[in-house]
Every structure is written in structure tokens, then in C-alpha cells.
Amino acid sequence: MRFILLMVARVFKDVADGFFHIAAVWLVVSRHGSGGGTALFAFCELIPAVVFGAISGPFLERHLKVWWSGGYLVRAASILTLVLFSLTGQLVLVAVYIVTAVQSCLNSTDEPIVVAVIPRLDDRHLQSAYAQVQSVDNVVTIAGLAGAGFIVATVSPAFTLELSAAMFLVAAALASWISTGISTSHEGRIVVSRSVRGTIRSYVSDIFKGFRIVNEVPRIRVIAIGSSIINLGLAPFIALLPIFVRYQLHGSAMQLSILEGATALGSLAMGILLSRAQFDQMRLFLFGSLASGVAMSLFGIQRNTWLAGVLLMILGVAQIAINVPEVNVVQTKLPEIQHAQVFAALSSQSLALLPVGLAVSGVFATKTNTGYEITFGGGLIMALALWLGVRRISFRSSGTLRDSEDDYSG
Numbered sequence: 379m380r381f382i383l384l385m386v387a388r389v390f391k392d393v394a395d396g397f398f399h400i401a402a403v404w405l406v407v408s409r410h411g412s413g414g415g416t417a418l419f420a421f422c423e424l425i426p427a428v429v430f431g432a433i434s435g436p437f438l439e440r441h442l443k444v445w446w447s448g449g450y451l452v453r454a455a456s457i458l459t460l461v462l463f464s465l466t467g468q469l470v471l472v473a474v475y476i477v478t479a480v481q482s483c484l485n486s487t488d489e490p491i492v493v494a495v496i497p498r499l500d501d502r503h504l505q506s507a508y509a510q511v512q513s514v515d516n517v518v519t520i521a522g523l524a525g526a527g528f529i530v531a532t533v534s535p536a537f538t539l540e541l542s543a544a545m546f547l548v549a550a551a552l553a554s555w556i557s558t559g560i561s562t563s564h565e566g567r568i569v570v571s572r573s574v575r576g577t578i579r580s581y582v583s584d585i586f587k588g589f590r591i592v593n594e595v596p597r598i599r600v601i602a603i604g605s606s607i608i609n610l611g612l613a614p615f616i617a618l619l620p621i622f623v624r625y626q627l628h629g630s631a632m633q634l635s636i637l638e639g640a641t642a643l644g645s646l647a648m649g650i651l652l653s654r655a656q657f658d659q660m661r662l663f664l665f666g667s668l669a670s671g672v673a674m675s676l677f678g679i680q681r682n683t684w685l686a687g688v689l690l691m692i693l694g695v696a697q698i699a700i701n702v703p704e705v706n707v708v709q710t711k712l713p714e715i716q717h718a719q720v721f722a723a724l725s726s727q728s729l730a731l732l733p734v735g736l737a738v739s740g741v742f743a744t745k746t747n748t749g750y751e752i753t754f755g756g757g758l759i760m761a762l763a764l765w766l767g768v769r770r771i772s773f774r775s776s777g778t779l780r781d782s783e784d785d786y787s788g
Contacts, residue, residue: 380556384495385514387552390545391450391488392515396522397542398457398481399423400638401535402474404631405464407620409471413748417617417740422478424616425733427486432726433585434487438494438718443554446491449484450550456480457543464536486725493705494718495556515649519642527635588723591716597707598724600769601663604762605728608667608700611759613735614743614751615674622748627683640687644694652702659703660770666699668763674756678749704728 406419438445456477463473492511529538593599623629623637652662673692680686708721739751 381496383552383556384492385511387549387556388492388511388515389518390549390552392518393522393525394453394542394545394549395485396519396635396638397526397529397538397545400523400526400631400635401530401538401542402460402478403620404530404634405470405474405535407624407631413618413621413743414740415471416620417736417743418475419478420613420617421733421736421740422475423482424729424736426479426482428726428729428732430483431486431490431722431729432589434490434722438487438490438722442491442494442718445487446495447550447554449487450546450553453481453484454543454546454550457539457546461536461539461543464539486722489705489725490718490722493708493721494714497709497714497717515645517642517646520639520646523635523639523642527630527632530631530635584719585723588716588719589727591712591720592723592727595707595711597660598711598720600660600766601704601707602724602727604663604667604766605700605704605724606731607762608670608759609729610731610735611671611674611755611757611762613732614739614748614755615677616732617736617739618743618748618751621743622752626681626749627686629683633683637683637687637690640690641694641697644691644696645698646694647691648695648698652698659707660766662699663703664763664766664770666696666703667759667766668696669693669699670696671756671758671760671763674759675753676756678751678753678756681749 403416403419406415410416434445460473460477463470496511526538529541591598592602619637620634623634627633629637669692673689673696677686677689677693680689704724705721708717708724712720735755743751
């Protein structure tokens with residue numbers, strides 16, 4: 379029952395995310411209209427997650443319930459603040475960037491929390507359970523993005539933001555209900571005579587331990603390196619998609635939401651497949667890398683909306699093929715107590731190169747060359763896929779790639 383409620387909470391959270399994203403990015407496009415503006419938006423949407431995700435891991439396990447429901451409440455409050463600025467027309471872009479950064483920080487905690495909660499609700503089929511959550515996420519994302527584009531185009535971004543805040547409030551209530559009865563390794567522990575300095579030292583030690591584990595477990599280390607390069611290659615797409623849609627495809631907020639919905643549709647299809655079939659995690663990651671690179675390379679050089687939608691569906695398939703191994707390798711190679719902590723470190727390390735990519739994309743972007751930057755990023759991802767393939771063949775032929783060597787015993 380609680381697993382079903384978890385998915386319902388994700389429904390409200392995902393719709394809220396989609397509504398906020400489309401409304402906020404279209405505020406930037408309509409008021410700024412350049413690659414620099416959307417690159418800065420992407421920076422605020424993604425980079426705070428790198429920093430906050432890196433330091434939040436130990437806190438999540440200690441205070442899982444508070445972070446889960448409390449994070450949704452803060453996200454709702456910050457969005458309502460943005461609504462006030464958008465209605466007054468003053469400092470709207472500044473407010474968009476600040477609120478987006480707040481959303482980014484708190485959104486970075488959501489996936490580690492879910493990764494930690496799922497084994498406590500359904501520990502029998504972890505890949506299947508997580509794939510089901512991903513499938514629900516993507517069904518809702520499709521509807522949410524389409525609805526957001528329609529509401530932004532027909533009503534206003536401010537009203538779309540109000541709906542987003544309301545759905546975060548519902549998600550907070552559900553998260554609070556689900557977390558009742560979920561125990562964590564630290565809750566209920568009474569700490570006696572621990573100084574503030576000692577507490578801080580303990581948290582810092584746990585943060586570094588998460589990163590150390592990422593780099594000590596071979597499969598997690600390879601996935602962390604690969605994901606960081608994939609995100610670097612995706613940076614031009616992430617930063618410049620709204621500009622590409624408006625000036626290369628001559629579209630609107632509706633077209634942008636439809637294309638992002640196409641990505642979610644591809645993710646949905648892959649999520650359904652992974653909920654019914656088991657695949658080798660590294661092969662799955664390699665496939666996702668290659669498919670992502672090919673899709674991005676072709677996306678940047680085409681100018682047809684329908685073809686763009688097909689390519690983004692392939693990208694959606696690739697994203698799930700990349701994301702599921704990231705989660706599953708943590709859940710299967712490490713003890714439950716370390717899931718949230720290590721996944722937070724893995725997520726942050728995976729996003730480490732993204733600031734560079736976003737900065738370069740924004741600096742060199744114009745209204746006419748955005749496609750070429752996206753294609754270049756796709757080529758970088760394909761080079762990564764080639765490296766992973768050669769590495770895997772080399773390790774297989776030498777007999778050094780064995781699951782037993784991947785387990786963490788520290």
C-alpha cells in the first residue's frame with residue numbers, strides 16, 4: 379500500500395516539476411530571448427544540485443522523513459514567492475533564477491530519498507520496483523509537460539506556477555503519510571555530550587566517505603565517470619533547447635513541452651521494458667550512452683519538429699538505460715544504510731562537469747548555431763560509448779571483470 383502511495387506522491391511531484399519548469403523557462407525566453415539567458419537558467423536548475431547533493435547525503439539518512447515532506451513544502455513556498463514577483467513585474471528574471479536554484483537544491487534530495495525508501499517498501503525486485511517508479515514518473519511527465527505548455531500558452535505562466543505550488547503541497551502531505559513507520563539507521567538515537575564541532579566533523583566525514591565509496595567500487599566508479607561525460611555532452615542540449623525550439627524550429631511553449639514530453643515517452647517505454655526484463659547493468663549503461671550520443675548528434679542538424687520528437691524519444695530511452703544502472707548498482711553493491719549517502723555522492727560526481735558545459739554553451743551560443751553545439755555534444759557522448767565498449771571488451775578478455783570484485787566491504 380505504501381509503495382502505491384509513493385507512486386501517487388511522485389505523480390504530484392512530477393506534475394509540479396513539469397509545470398514549474400515550463401513556466402519558468404518560458405518566462406526567461408520571453409523576457410531574455412538569448413542562449414545566455416537559458417544557459418543561466420539551466421545552470422541554476424542543475425548546478426546547485428551538484429553542490430547541495432554532495433553535502434546532503436549524510437543528512438538525508440539521519441532525517442529522511444523531514445527532508446522528504448519538508449523539501450516539498452519549501453519548494454511550494456518558493457514557487458509562490460516567484461508568482462508574486464511575476465505578478466508585479468519587478469525583478470522577475472532575478473526571482474526566476476533564485477527560485478530555480480532553490481528548486482534544484484531540494485530536487486537533488488528527492489532521488490536519493492526514493493532510492494533509500496524503495497528497499498524498505500519492496501526489497502524483492504529492486505530493478506523492477508525502481509523501473510515501475512520511473513515508468514509512472516514518465517507517464518505523468520508527459521501529461522504534466524503537455525498540460526504546462528497548454529496552460530502557459532492559454533492562461534499565463536503565473537497561474538501555471540500556482541498550480542505547481544499546490545501540487546507540491548499535496549506531495550508533501552503524502553510523503554509525510556508514507557514515511558510514518560519507516561525507520562532509518564539514525565532516527566531515535568540519542569546523542570549525548572557531542573559537541574557542535576564533533577557533530578560537524580561527523581557529517582563531513584560521512585560526506586567524504588560517500589565519495590570514497592563511489593571511487594572504491596569499480597562499477598560505481600565507471601558509471602560515475604561515464605555519467606559525468608554524458609552530462610557534459612548533454613549540456614548544450616540542456617542549455618539551448620528552448621532557444622533551438624523558438625528560433626530553429628520556430629515553435630512556442632507548446633512545442634517545447636511536446637518535445638520534452640517525447641523524451642518522457644521514450645523513458646516510459648524503456649521503464650516498462652526494464653520492469654519486465656533483467657539486463658546486465660553495464661551493457662545497459664553502454665547502450666544508453668551510445669543511443670544518447672547518436673540521438674543528440676542527429677537532433678542538432680535537423681530542422682523538422684516531427685523528426686526532433688522521434689530523436690528525443692530515443693534520448694528518453696537512453697536516459698532510463700543510463701539512470702537505472704546508476705540506481706541499481708548502488709542498491710545491489712552496498713548495504714542499505716549507505717544507499718542515500720552514496721547515491722547523493724554519485725549524483726554530484728556525475729554532474730561535476732556540467733557547469734563547464736553550460737558555461738561554454740551559453741558563451742558561444744547564438745540564435746543560429748545552437749544545433750551545431752548540440753551535435754558536438756552528441757559526438758562527445760558517442761566517443762564515451764566507444765571508450766566504454768573497448769574497456770569492457772578488454773576487461774572481459776582478460777577476465778578481470780567479475781561481479782564478486784565489485785562488492786564493497788569497507
